[in-house]
Amino acid sequence: MNIDKNKETGSVEKVYTFRVSLVNYEGIYRDISILGSQTFDDFHYAIFDAFDRWDEQSYKFTTKTDEIIDDFCGDKDSELDVEKTKIFRQKLEVGEHMTYLFDFADQWEHDIELLSIVPDDGKGDYPALVNSHGDSPAQYEENEDDDYEDDYDFTELTQKRYSVRKFLRDEVCKEDIDGILKVAHNAPTACNKQPQRIYVVKTAQGKDKIKRCTECHFNAPLFFVVCYDKNEAWHRSFDGQDYGMVDCSLSMMQMMLKVQELGLGSCFVAWFDPVKLRSELELPENIIPVGILPVGYPADDSIPNKMHTEKRPMTEMAIEM
Ligand SMILES: Cc1cc2nc3c(=O)[nH]c(=O)nc-3n(C[C@H](O)[C@H](O)[C@H](O)COP(=O)(O)O)c2cc1C
Numbered sequence: 001m002n003i004d005k006n007k008e009t010g011s012v013e014k015v016y017t018f019r020v021s022l023v024n025y026e027g028i029y030r031d032i033s034i035l036g037s038q039t040f041d042d043f044h045y046a047i048f049d050a051f052d053r054w055d056e057q058s059y060k061f062t063t064k065t066d067e068i069i070d071d072f073c074g075d076k077d078s079e080l081d082v083e084k085t086k087i088f089r090q091k092l093e094v095g096e097h098m099t100y101l102f103d104f105a106d107q108w109e110h111d112i113e114l115l116s117i118v119p120d121d122g123k124g125d126y127p128a129l130v131n132s133h134g135d136s137p138a139q140y141e142e143n144e145d146d147d148y149e150d151d152y153d154f155t156e157l158t159q160k161r162y163s164v165r166k167f168l169r170d171e172v173c174k175e176d177i178d179g180i181l182k183v184a185h186n187a188p189t190a191c192n193k194q195p196q197r198i199y200v201v202k203t204a205q206g207k208d209k210i211k212r213c214t215e216c217h218f219n220a221p222l223f224f225v226v227c228y229d230k231n232e233a234w235h236r237s238f239d240g241q242d243y244g245m246v247d248c249s250l251s252m253m254q255m256m257l258k259v260q261e262l263g264l265g266s267c268f269v270a271w272f273d274p275v276k277l278r279s280e281l282e283l284p285e286n287i288i289p290v291g292i293l294p295v296g297y298p299a300d301d302s303i304p305n306k307m308h309t310e311k312r313p314m315t316e317m318a319i320e321m
Helices: 040-050 145-150 154-160 174-186 204-211 244-261 274-280
Strands: 014-022 029-035 059-062 067-069 079-081 097-102 108-119 128-133 196-201 222-229 287-296
Touching (some): 040 059, 040 097, 040 128, 154 244, 174 196, 174 222, 204 222, 204 274, 222 244, 244 287
Antiparallel strands (some): 059 097, 196 222, 222 287
């Protein structure tokens, strides 16, 4: 028999067979065999294919002792990188369970049980799907937006957006507010720290508070005050650079585009008195305000400020090397 040796340990290569079951979906599971010397990243792709997924998302495995994750920051002692962590390193025992979470937004939870560990005879190709039970649910639910996405022109959306500084009095409905918050929530953040804290200001009393802090309130019917928690933001270890402001800016950009898509208008406002804002909104010391986003329906005579079209030549911005 052709017995392979694990190159790292010199011991006999082993085949681990796991049962990966979808939590909350009874009876849907896949049995996957993988070599001990293969990584959790290899395991992830085997699960990805076995459940007919097509859109890559973040994921993590959680064992008794460790979190093995794909957007590895190395912040915690228990955190390991999927690409560097081999299956055998976890010292798993038959019957032991771990979890696998795929897509931190849609939260596909899986329970994984180790069914067997046997010596590798060198004949198989791994990872391998060895048993499949139940149809995998679609990665995303079909929704009405799908047709829209097909002929959706992103560049056009960015061109249509301009800073709106004159609004109608009409209120923004809850559904639209939720839609705007959703894209802020979807935005990327440094090391996925998600330090943004967004205050939604829609009461008359709240709006008066904003008006006392900035002239750039434009009498909007709604404000988002986008802040971050400086204790949660990622700091680059080389120089301590705080990325909270970048995280907030990325959320705000997505919010402005969503606002545009909804037929509303907005303007990024940095011209506010931060000391007054802190005291008016009673912001704790660790909460740093980055921008205010007045939002509402643009007034009928709202037009872009001339700055909107004053663009430096592309050659000045894009530098070929
Ligand atoms: C970080 C940042 C801060 C800004 N602050 C203000 C502000 O306090 N008040 C204001 O009226 N516009 C503000 N703006 C809007 C800019 O003036 C505007 O984006 C720029 O002139 C281009 O015009 P456009 O947004 O219509 O394309 C800000 C924009 C950014 C990105």
